[in-house]
Amino acid sequence: MSSAGPIARLVVELAKLPGVGEKTAARLAFHILRAPAEDAAALASAITDLRSKIRLCSRCWNFTEADPCDICRDERREPGLLCVVAHPQDVVAIERTGGYRGRYHVLHGVLSPLDGIGPEDLRIAELVRRCSEESLREVIVATNPSVEGETTAVYLAKLIRPLGVRTSRIATGVPMGGELEYADRLTLARAIDGRREL
Amino acid sequence: MSSAGPIARLVVELAKLPGVGEKTAARLAFHILRAPAEDAAALASAITDLRSKIRLCSRCWNFTEADPCDICRDERREPGLLCVVAHPQDVVAIERTGGYRGRYHVLHGVLSPLDGIGPEDLRIAELVRRCSEESLREVIVATNPSVEGETTAVYLAKLIRPLGVRTSRIATGVPMGGELEYADRLTLARAIDGRREL
Numbered sequence: 388m389s390s391a392g393p394i395a396r397l398v399v400e401l402a403k404l405p406g407v408g409e410k411t412a413a414r415l416a417f418h419i420l421r422a423p424a425e426d427a428a429a430l431a432s433a434i435t436d437l438r439s440k441i442r443l444c445s446r447c448w449n450f451t452e453a454d455p456c457d458i459c460r461d462e463r464r465e466p467g468l469l470c471v472v473a474h475p476q477d478v479v480a481i482e483r484t485g486g487y488r489g490r491y492h493v494l495h496g497v498l499s500p501l502d503g504i505g506p507e508d509l510r511i512a513e514l515v516r517r518c519s520e521e522s523l524r525e526v527i528v529a530t531n532p533s534v535e536g537e538t539t540a541v542y543l544a545k546l547i548r549p550l551g552v553r554t555s556r557i558a559t560g561v562p563m564g565g566e567l568e569y570a571d572r573l574t575l576a577r578a579i580d581g582r583r584e585l
Numbered sequence: 586m587s588s589a590g591p592i593a594r595l596v597v598e599l600a601k602l603p604g605v606g607e608k609t610a611a612r613l614a615f616h617i618l619r620a621p622a623e624d625a626a627a628l629a630s631a632i633t634d635l636r637s638k639i640r641l642c643s644r645c646w647n648f649t650e651a652d653p654c655d656i657c658r659d660e661r662r663e664p665g666l667l668c669v670v671a672h673p674q675d676v677v678a679i680e681r682t683g684g685y686r687g688r689y690h691v692l693h694g695v696l697s698p699l700d701g702i703g704p705e706d707l708r709i710a711e712l713v714r715r716c717s718e719e720s721l722r723e724v725i726v727a728t729n730p731s732v733e734g735e736t737t738a739v740y741l742a743k744l745i746r747p748l749g750v751r752t753s754r755i756a757t758g759v760p761m762g763g764e765l766e767y768a769d770r771l772t773l774a775r776a777i778d779g780r781r782e783l
């Protein structure tokens with residue numbers, strides 16, 4: 388097929404995305420071929436823009452355009468309250484609940500010895516420094532209720548408590564084995580309300 | 586969130602793709618943020634290239650870089666045999682069987698009165714012209730075994746038979762209600778072998 392070049396190349400690139408197999412990639416590629424040219428251009432430029440405009444906030448390590456990020460600079464946020472999450476999309480999920488008014492700290496992963504992920508691979512040193520430097524009242528650990536998430540929470544509590552900062556864990560309103568990212572708003576809001584001390 | 590701009594924009598663009606909801610779009614966007622920068626650049630340029638390099642073959646109306654396409658120009662293809670398909674991805678599916686040695690004609694849809702799609706919306710006039718101008722021995726109609734696909738096949742047979750060209754239909758090896766695009770190679774190869782005259 389003469390069109391094997393560009394189509395096959397896009398199929399290869401699309402198939403690198405999570406949950407996208409070769410057949411789905413082909414379906415998406417043919418859709419992009421048939422869609423209005425503006426849509427294809429907008430998708431391509433959105434991908435390029437994303438990578439050129441987004442960096443990590445040097446304070447909370449969330450994805451951001453400006454450094455520090457809008458949440459870190461937002462003076463209406465409760466300054467003594469910090470929510471620790473594994474991934475940036477967990478910030479999005481918690482913000483959607485509308486019930487949390489503190490700031491965040493993004494670890495970019497959880498402790499996972501089997502995968503070779505230790506404390507030095509996460510933003511844990513940065514978290515401990517914030518606990519010493521900022522006048523924090525409470526750190527809420529909102530990692531997933533999985534083995535790695537719980538292990539990470541216990542590990543963080545041992546580091547943070549000696550610094551005189553109260554450390555809590557979101558309630559198991561999020562079902563065990565589930566993904567925080569996909570919890571519904573109410574479940575997640577209740578999990579934050581019902582947090583217990585570690 | 587300060588990152589709402591570029592991330593939200595990509596989520597909107599991704600969610601326009603078929604089968605991609607808002608949550609999947611967000612998952613893909615965050616994956617693109619974390620993936621190597623080369624991968625994101627390659628994906629964006631593959632999308633752009635696709636649209637700038639791919640056109641329709643003026644003979645068979647398949648997607649192609651060169652006009653006429655590689656298949657139309659391939660002299661090893663059996664000149665008297667033409668396979669009519671609804672979509673370019675059906676050509677890909679039939680080529681994958683490795684058992685078909687003729688050429689193609691892409692209708693870009695099927696007759697569907699309920700959706701307002703009539704003969705003038707498809708490449709049917711072009712097909713009839715090919716049946717008059719090219720020395721065709723047989724036209725195989727390989728539209729999906731759906732109501733619209735069958736209707737289209739019968740409609741085409743009525744137009745083509747008076748021109749002295751044998752018209753056949755792929756066998757119902759492809760399960761009824763199924764999609765030709767997703768048939769396995771063997772089923773599709775058998776459907777081509779077992780074609781019956783219309």
